[in-house]
Amino acid sequence: MSPTPLEHRIKALVRLNGPMPVFDYMGTCLGDPEHGYYMAREPFGQAGDFVTAPEVSQMFGEMIGAFVIETWERLGRPAPFALVEFGPGRGTLMADLLRVARRVPAFFAAARLHLVETSPRLRAKQAATLANQPLRPTWHDRLDTLPAGPLLVVANEFFDALPIRQFEFRGRAWHERVVGLDDTGGLAFGLGPATLAEGAVPKEAGEPQDGAILEVSPVGVEIMTALAKRVVTDRGLVVAVDYGYAGPAFGDTFQAIRAHTYVDPLGRPGEADLTAHVDFTALAGAAIRAGAAVHGPVEQGDFLLGLGLAERAGRLGADKDETTRADIVSQVNRLVGAEEMGSLFKVLAVTPPGIAPPGFPLAPGPVAP
Numbered sequence: 001m002s003p004t005p006l007e008h009r010i011k012a013l014v015r016l017n018g019p020m021p022v023f024d025y026m027g028t029c030l031g032d033p034e035h036g037y038y039m040a041r042e043p044f045g046q047a048g049d050f051v052t053a054p055e056v057s058q059m060f061g062e063m064i065g066a067f068v069i070e071t072w073e074r075l076g077r078p079a080p081f082a083l084v085e086f087g088p089g090r091g092t093l094m095a096d097l098l099r100v101a102r103r104v105p106a107f108f109a110a111a112r113l114h115l116v117e118t119s120p121r122l123r124a125k126q127a128a129t130l131a132n133q134p135l136r137p138t139w140h141d142r143l144d145t146l147p148a149g150p151l152l153v154v155a156n157e158f159f160d161a162l163p164i165r166q167f168e169f170r171g172r173a174w175h176e177r178v179v180g181l182d183d184t185g186g187l188a189f190g191l192g193p194a195t196l197a198e199g200a201v202p203k204e205a206g207e208p209q210d211g212a213i214l215e216v217s218p219v220g221v222e223i224m225t226a227l228a229k230r231v232v233t234d235r236g237l238v239v240a241v242d243y244g245y246a247g248p249a250f251g252d253t254f255q256a257i258r259a260h261t262y263v264d265p266l267g268r269p270g271e272a273d274l275t276a277h278v279d280f281t282a283l284a285g286a287a288i289r290a291g292a293a294v295h296g297p298v299e300q301g302d303f304l305l306g307l308g309l310a311e312r313a314g315r316l317g318a319d320k321d322e323t324t325r326a327d328i329v330s331q332v333n334r335l336v337g338a339e340e341m342g343s344l345f346k347v348l349a350v351t352p353p354g355i356a357p358p359g360f361p362l363a364p365g366p367v368a369p
């Protein structure tokens with residue numbers, strides 16, 4: 001197989017400048033304006049590379065909609081407000097959310113729709129999906145251009161798509177993991193100079209063994225910090241759903257998926273989806289340091305069932321035939337089953353202090369390190 005355009009480019013860059021951090025490799029493979037994965041490929045659905053919760057079932061976006069509307073009530077029904085989605089994919093979640101929102105006229109009338117999406121190709125998809133309803137979206141490349149005032153932010157499988165830095169513990173020091181060339185000229189992982197002191201790593205992660213991997217998501221933390229500040233000053237909500245862990249923990253979660261199969265992340269640059277598991281403790285810590293209240297993370301299964309997913313499924317199936325009812329049951333299982341998306345996926349919500357959104361236990365949230 002001939003090398004991908006990005007493979008050519010990355011190898012040339014490495015020959016010129018030396019190995020590049022995993023962060024740069026991941027950012028280029030996903031976001032290169034011409035050949036990046038999200039710019040050039042169709043990631044979603046059976047014919048694509050992976051299936052996300054909104055693509056599994058309309059009930060996912062409906063439950064997120066019910067959650068956002070109830071939180072808006074608890075925030076004192078701010079109006080107007082920005083309804084924001086980060087990384088809306090095909091626009092499916094937002095379409096399902098808005099169908100629920102239209103039944104709450106005061107919410108719907110106050111909502112201004114803003115989508116943060118870097119891929120022109122996916123923006124076009126989102127525009128088509130959202131064409132049959134009256135709220136016209138405004139698109140943004142970055143959060144800086146979002147309007148001032150209250151904002152309710154939804155992000156499903158967004159934070160896992162942001163580039164991470166990886167550090168490997170060798171000889172009592174943390175070295176940045178890099179992508180370079182092996183003897184045959186192929187892409188290979190390597191280690192850069194020791195850039196992190198031993199003590200720079202959270203103690204809660206335990207004593208690192210040689211070869212331990214530490215991951216950080218500088219962009220994810222930056223985005224969460226900015227959003228949490230906005231939530232505190234202008235009021236609002238951030239709800240992030242993703243696969244990940246309550247860290248800090250060591251481990252290599254940098255992965256590539258193509259056609260529903262795990263593949264070598266260095267194999268076909270630009271042609272596979274590259275992701276990393278989300279460190280929810282790091283995101284929660286950023287929000288707490290910004291002065292916000294953090295709820296969760298809780299497992300997606302508990303969250304959806306707590307909000308009434310089973311009852312919703314019952315109503316949806318009530319007047320349907322046997323086959324459709326069986327489909328609905330299998331969708332519920334995919335969303336909440338412990339072996340499916342129910343446990344690995346987690347939900348984190350960020351609000352101003354003193355607001356308790358539905359779907360989370362009332363116990364105090366994690367404390368910033």
Ligand code: SAH
Pocket residue numbers: 038044052053054055086087088089090093116117118119122141155156157158161162
């Ligand atoms: N939320 C959707 C899609 C998840 S895939 C779903 O659940 O189906 C990740 C999405 O984030 C894609 O729409 C991708 O184009 C977008 N994205 C990735 N990096 C981004 C960035 N830095 N800024 C804005 N959007 C980004």
